[in-house]
Amino acid sequence: MHAPDDAAEQIAALLDGIVRRQRRASREGLGDTVTHGQFRVLRTLDRAERPLRLSELAAQLGIVPRSATSVVDDLESAGLLARQPDPNDRRATLVALTPAGTQILTTLRQNRREAMATELTRLTPTEQSTLIHLLQRLADD
Template sequence: MTASDDTAEQIAARLDGIVRRQRRAAKADVEGLTHGRFRVLRTLDQADRPLRLSELATQLGIVPRSATSVVDDLEAGGLLARQPDPHDRRATLVALTPAGADLLATVRRNRRDAMVTLLDRLTPDEQSTLLGLLNRLADD
């Protein structure tokens, strides 16, 4: 069974709308945080250790020069800090600062709260079904 073009387009439009709503909610009360900057903070948080700029760029799927620009901006805002790599004097590591971790927690809380508001329209069984379907679609 395949989805009709019309059905696929409708689903894509609905998902886009939900994602936009989530991004807006995530940035509520958070100035200057783009989706790209959020991804950098999230990636460093998930790494559970400081990363070299090249590692960060690879995990983000961007070129190192782009990673450097974003890190520069986040460092200027006090959200990240560069530190020397103890294993390679030529390399620099990037780590979240406490302010960066706090901002990331705020963004995650805003996203969660926005999703809870959306999901309140569904019964617990519908929420469970939706999660199961999304998991199936997300599996690679």
């Protein structure tokens, strides 16, 4: 039997490997078009369901506004999001997904889902349910 620290390290390493495979799979067919950090920005804007100020975006991502500005600059250059004036504050700028950004996000999510579905075929339906249950327990705050 493994010591608790050994189990913790083994689980952490296995989860890291799964996450890396998922990230790679989600970008399949897109090359290096979108980094993981850029994917997080696109996903955050999509979930917000409205344009966000850069400061709001940074806060939701847990990063400093300067870092958010750099990522937004790159995504705007790629045509995946656009800045627009805030109608409630002339000094502020909002960031919103473009149709191309929405399409890339859809493709990334579809690739990720398909890759996970392929991995899950190795488990029985009962094992899949158990995995979901255990991961939910670990994910609960």
